[in-house]
Amino acid sequence: MIQTIKLNLDDVEHLATISKALSSETRVELLRLLRHKDLNVNEIAELLDIPASSSAAHVKVLEEAGMIKTSLQPGIRGSMKLCRIVLDHIYMEMNTTKNLEQDEEIIKMPIGSFIDYSITPTCGMASVKGPIGTEDDPRCFYLPERMEAQLIWLGKGYIEYRFPTNGVTGKKIQSLSLSMELCSEDHEYNMDYPSDITLWVNGLEVGTWTSQSDYGGRRGELNPDWWPDKNTQYGNLKTWSIVEHGCFLDDEKTANTGLSEFDLSEKDYISVRIGIKEDAEHQGGMNLFGESFGDYPQNIVMKIIFK
Numbered sequence: 001m002i003q004t005i006k007l008n009l010d011d012v013e014h015l016a017t018i019s020k021a022l023s024s025e026t027r028v029e030l031l032r033l034l035r036h037k038d039l040n041v042n043e044i045a046e047l048l049d050i051p052a053s054s055s056a057a058h059v060k061v062l063e064e065a066g067m068i069k070t071s072l073q074p075g076i077r078g079s080m081k082l083c084r085i086v087l088d089h090i091y092m093e094m095n096t097t098k099n100l101e102q103d104e105e106i107i108k109m110p111i112g113s114f115i116d117y118s119i120t121p122t123c124g125m126a127s128v129k130g131p132i133g134t135e136d137d138p139r140c141f142y143l144p145e146r147m148e149a150q151l152i153w154l155g156k157g158y159i160e161y162r163f164p165t166n167g168v169t170g171k172k173i174q175s176l177s178l179s180m181e182l183c184s185e186d187h188e189y190n191m192d193y194p195s196d197i198t199l200w201v202n203g204l205e206v207g208t209w210t211s212q213s214d215y216g217g218r219r220g221e222l223n224p225d226w227w228p229d230k231n232t233q234y235g236n237l238k239t240w241s242i243v244e245h246g247c248f249l250d251d252e253k254t255a256n257t258g259l260s261e262f263d264l265s266e267k268d269y270i271s272v273r274i275g276i277k278e279d280a281e282h283q284g285g286m287n288l289f290g291e292s293f294g295d296y297p298q299n300i301v302m303k304i305i306f307k
Contacts, residue, residue, distance in 0.1 A: 004089040009096040021065035034085040105167040109300040111290040112149035120156035125149040150290035153185045158275025172307040180300045183235035185285030189216020195284025200273040206247045207254025220294045234295040
């Protein structure tokens with residue numbers, strides 16, 4: 001599925017990657033070629049009249065920018081990278097949400113860095129290299145390899161993380177937000193499988209999002225080649241926010257609990273729990289995506305804005 005990249009002046013790292021990819025006339029011409037058909041590295045080298053090594057280097061830059069995707073195909077001598085374009089639009093908005101006088105803290109938490117869990121199958125973890133442990137065995141969530149997880153799924157229960165508060169000391173918090181890519185969890189993908197997924201911060205409920213699907217039918221843009229097509233492929237990027245006058249999921253208010261009630265500066269950490277309540281109406285499990293699975297190249301992101 002062709003994707004759209006939307007950027008603004010706050011997306012500094014992504015802007016730099018995109019700018020680097022488009023700064024070469026050769027790479028722009030390479031993209032023009034791929035708009036007509038998929039090509040392997042040698043075919044690109046021949047059409048652009050450049051060495052195969054240079055062709056491979058340009059392909060790598062475009063792949064890192066998320067503009068193309070490669071897969072291995074059999075060749076006369078070993079295998080060859082086949083390149084296809086996966087980008088239809090890039091939108092650049094010349095705006096920013098940052099105030100120059102506003103201080104902020106951003107913490108990016110790998111999804112495998114959980115400190116507690118209660119999980120009922122179906123369940124499992126996957127890294128970019130392959131499965132982690134045995135599928136549907138909750139004991140595997142104690143494995144050291146869990147730190148490499150890029151996809152976690154569970155039928156019931158929760159996962160808990162602890163975010164450090166060392167950057168919060170002595171400051172007054174104006175807002176806290178948490179964003180992550182999520183969807184429901186069936187044995188395989190199921191486009192009609194709702195699940196009520198709830199977020200808690202320091203033990204207080206922030207809000208519940210009802211995912212409508214265990215999404216599939218097309219590959220997640222970031223999924224490694226080994227991941228089967230029949231499995232869950234991608235999710236939705238959701239953002240929970242806590243401000244003085246309540247809690248929000250995206251732009252919709254979910255609770256009247258104000259920021260001061262969460263005691264964010266009282267401990268050495270901020271507890272973040274994501275999962276399915278025992279009395280949830282739709283108990284359809286959860287998939288949690290890391291930066292190398294699904295459609296969005298990010299882990300769990302906490303953003304704290306200070307007064």
